[in-house]
Amino acid sequence: MRIYDFTLPTPHSGDISMQEYEGKVVLIVNTATGCGFTPQYKDLERLYEKYHEKGLEIIDIPCNQFRGQTPGTDDEIHEFCTLKYHTRFPQMKKSDVNGENALPLYAYLKEQQGFRGFGKGLGAFAMDKMLKSIDKNYQDNPDIKWNFTKFLVDRSGNVTDRFEPTADMKKLEARINELL
Numbered sequence: 324m325r326i327y328d329f330t331l332p333t334p335h336s337g338d339i340s341m342q343e344y345e346g347k348v349v350l351i352v353n354t355a356t357g358c359g360f361t362p363q364y365k366d367l368e369r370l371y372e373k374y375h376e377k378g379l380e381i382i383d384i385p386c387n388q389f390r391g392q393t394p395g396t397d398d399e400i401h402e403f404c405t406l407k408y409h410t411r412f413p414q415m416k417k418s419d420v421n422g423e424n425a426l427p428l429y430a431y432l433k434e435q436q437g438f439r440g441f442g443k444g445l446g447a448f449a450m451d452k453m454l455k456s457i458d459k460n461y462q463d464n465p466d467i468k469w470n471f472t473k474f475l476v477d478r479s480g481n482v483t484d485r486f487e488p489t490a491d492m493k494k495l496e497a498r499i500n501e502l503l
Contacts (some may be wrong), residue, residue, distance in 0.1 A: 334397035355470035364408035422491035437465035438483035
């Protein structure tokens, strides 16, 4: 399988093929509208505005699997994002990223780039503590741990990087620049 073999459900018009993004640098993000990381929408939109013309695409996949932090309908989520953060990048249908109902694309992404930790700092410590209270061995599997986990795909369709929600957005931007 290649990343271009997958499709994603859109809110109103069926599916979109990942082939639409062939030759582009793609950032795939599972998002939430009521999460402590939700302000990252602002950073994502800034990256989209700055690099879209150079070949960056951002795919927003709302997900409600992490403490119900995306409770709205697809239309409500879209309205929230466009009004509050002025997002213009494509937003897919709200979907699961873990478990038996997860999008097949996410099984592929996690296989290509597993979990390597949250890094250092207060946010990383807080995520580790919270997740250990749910599953003391959470770090031993490739599952998505929380909202705003990002996968970066190069122009050839290789999943090159996984950025956890605690990752420095400047490091993400630097990596995007390298791939563009």
